[in-house]
Amino acid sequence: MVKASFALLKSAAAAAASTGVAKSLSEILVCPLSKQPLRFCEETNSLVSDAIGVSFPIKNGIPCLAPKDGKILGSDADDDRTKSDDAADPASANRDS
Amino acid sequence: MASSLHFPVLCLHGGRLNRDRRTRGATRCSSERQALFGRIAPVYDNLNDLLSLGQHRIWKRMAVSWSGAKMGDCVLDLCCGSGDLAFLLSEKVGPHGRVTGLDFSKEQLSVASSRQRSRAKACYKNIEWVEGNALELPFPGSYFDAITIGYGLRNVVDKPKAMREMCRVVKRGCRICVLDFNKSTQPSTTSFQEWMIDNIVVPVATGYGLGKDYEYLKSSINEFLTGKELEKLALESGFSNGKHYEISGGLMGILVATR
Numbered sequence: 001m002v003k004a005s006f007a008l009l010k011s012a013a014a015a016a017a018s019t020g021v022a023k024s025l026s027e028i029l030v031c032p033l034s035k036q037p038l039r040f041c042e043e044t045n046s047l048v049s050d051a052i053g054v055s056f057p058i059k060n061g062i063p064c065l066a067p068k069d070g071k072i073l074g075s076d077a078d079d080d081r082t083k084s085d086d087a088a089d090p091a092s093a094n095r096d097s
Numbered sequence: 098m099a100s101s102l103h104f105p106v107l108c109l110h111g112g113r114l115n116r117d118r119r120t121r122g123a124t125r126c127s128s129e130r131q132a133l134f135g136r137i138a139p140v141y142d143n144l145n146d147l148l149s150l151g152q153h154r155i156w157k158r159m160a161v162s163w164s165g166a167k168m169g170d171c172v173l174d175l176c177c178g179s180g181d182l183a184f185l186l187s188e189k190v191g192p193h194g195r196v197t198g199l200d201f202s203k204e205q206l207s208v209a210s211s212r213q214r215s216r217a218k219a220c221y222k223n224i225e226w227v228e229g230n231a232l233e234l235p236f237p238g239s240y241f242d243a244i245t246i247g248y249g250l251r252n253v254v255d256k257p258k259a260m261r262e263m264c265r266v267v268k269r270g271c272r273i274c275v276l277d278f279n280k281s282t283q284p285s286t287t288s289f290q291e292w293m294i295d296n297i298v299v300p301v302a303t304g305y306g307l308g309k310d311y312e313y314l315k316s317s318i319n320e321f322l323t324g325k326e327l328e329k330l331a332l333e334s335g336f337s338n339g340k341h342y343e344i345s346g347g348l349m350g351i352l353v354a355t356r
Contacts, residue, residue, distance in 0.1 A: 028197070028240065032233035062206055064228040065235040 031056075032065050048073070135204035140305050142179050142208070148298055154181075156349050160245050160276040161185040163342075163353050170242035171195045175231055175263065176249025178202070180209030180224070182276075186245065187220050196224040197236075203228055232258045236266045244273040251277045251321045260334035264356055272355050273336075278314075279343050279350035280321045286347040291315055293348075327352045 029038050031049035038047040038056070046055040047063055054070040056063060137144075145153050161182060166172045166189045174183040177198030186196045200206050206226045213221050229235050231246075231253050244267050246259075253259045263273050281287050294314050302311040322330060324341030331339025331354035339354035 028237070029227070029235045030237050032229060032235040035237065038235075059203070059228075060207070060210070062203070062210065062226045062228055063235075064203075066201055066228060066230040067233050068230075069228070 029063060029065060032067050033070070046071075135202060137305075137307055137310070140307075141205070142181075144302065144305065144307075145181075148301060152345065156276055156344060156351075157182050157185055157247060159344060160247060160274045160351055161189055163272070163351060164243040164245050164274040165272045166190055166194075166243040166245075169194050171240065172197070172243045172245070173236070173241045173266065174198045175234075175244060175246040175259075176200055176252070177209060177226070178205045178247075178249075180212055180226075182245045182247045183209065183224050184212070184216070184221060186243075187224050188218070190220075190223065192220045192223055194223055197227060197241075198224060199227045199229045199231070199234070201228065201230055232262060234262045234266055238265050239268045241267050242271050243267070245276070246273070247276040248278070250275050251317055256322070257330060257334060260330055260336075260354075264335040264354075267356050269356050272353055275327065275352040275354070277350060278318045278321065279347055280318055280323045280326075281343070281347050282323055282325075283347060290318065290348060324350055324352070 029047060030036060031038055031051060031054070033054070034049060034051040036049060036051035038049055040046075041048050041055065044055065046057050047065070048055045049070070053073045055073055056065050056069050057071070058064065149156075164172070164186075166186055168189070168191045170190045171194065172186050172190055174180075174186055174196065177183050177200045180198055183196050183198035187194075190196060198206075198209060200209075206228055210226055213224055213226075227235065231249065232255055244263050246263070250256055250259060267273055278290070279286070281290070294311070298314060299308050299311050302308050324343065327341050327350075328339040331352065334354075336354040336356055339352060341350055341352045343350050
């Protein structure tokens with residue numbers, strides 16, 4: 001139980017640090033395609049280009065801003081399907097994030 | 098003098114094939130390249146040290162020095178890999194400066210990030226890593242006080258575009274420094290480079306299971322630009338001047354260009 005608590009704390013600290021880095025970077029980063037400002041979305045932990053409606057993920061605190069990393073916003077069916085798959089399979093919760 | 102070991106395969110961005118390749122070094126797609134970078138990431142730093150007898154550290158210090166980066170500056174290291182140049186820049190700009198390291202390999206960035214966490218110097222906290230594409234930089238125009246790119250330009254499939262992007266994001270009056278192998282116009286230097294690759298680099302890389310990848314180094318250098326061609330490219334890309342310096346007996350070169 002102590003180990004689990006420690007792991008949880010460590011994960012929370014890493015997530016907080018990641019958020020801090022992402023927020024700081026979002027001040028300087030722009031969309032690689034439109035060169036317009038990006039908005040940090042805490043809910044999805046991503047950087048959003050409102051100019052072209054694309055979001056770019058942040059993984060392990062590192063923004064992934066190659067054009068190929070962009071995901072078109074509003075592909076909600078895909079998002080919902082992914083979320084329900086994750087809920088059904090606990091192992092998938094440890095995928096790259 | 099051993100050559101520095103930096104990944105030789107040309108980078109393919111956007112899935113385009115370079116149909117003009119005449120050598121066995123056929124252009125690989127971006128995803129294959131990324132997989133390869135991922136594979137060499139764990140041994141990349143050790144091999145660099147081994148094959149250059151540690152001299153790559155000197156070349157990189159020169160590049161950082163000539164970039165003009167100074168205390169408090171905001172700087173970029175492009176194709177940062179495991180972060181060698183970024184760490185040197187971090188020391189130069191200090192805790193009130195800012196270093197951004199961009200690379201397209203998440204594995205290399207993971208190594209860079211781990212190295213940052215394991216290092217004690219407070220100034221290293223000023224480095225932030227970004228996964229991205231050198232041809233589509235996610236930075237606003239005229240933002241950086243200096244840019245370095247070490248052993249990256251040779252591996253980019255569209256060098257003019259990469260140079261134009263660097264010119265876009267560096268501030269007017271500021272410099273970029275491009276460190277890479279020198280494509281020499283002296284036959285003796287070229288012969289020596291090729292001998293080093295055939296007899297030292299490839300055999301050592303083979304010991305790490307990476308021999309096939311490093312066989313491409315010769316053709317990669319052969320297809321790179323000479324110093325004069327790099328200077329011309331700098332002017333064509335929007336820089337006000339460009340000067341190429343041969344170092345290490347002509348084996349390596351540094352292009353310094355000012356916007």
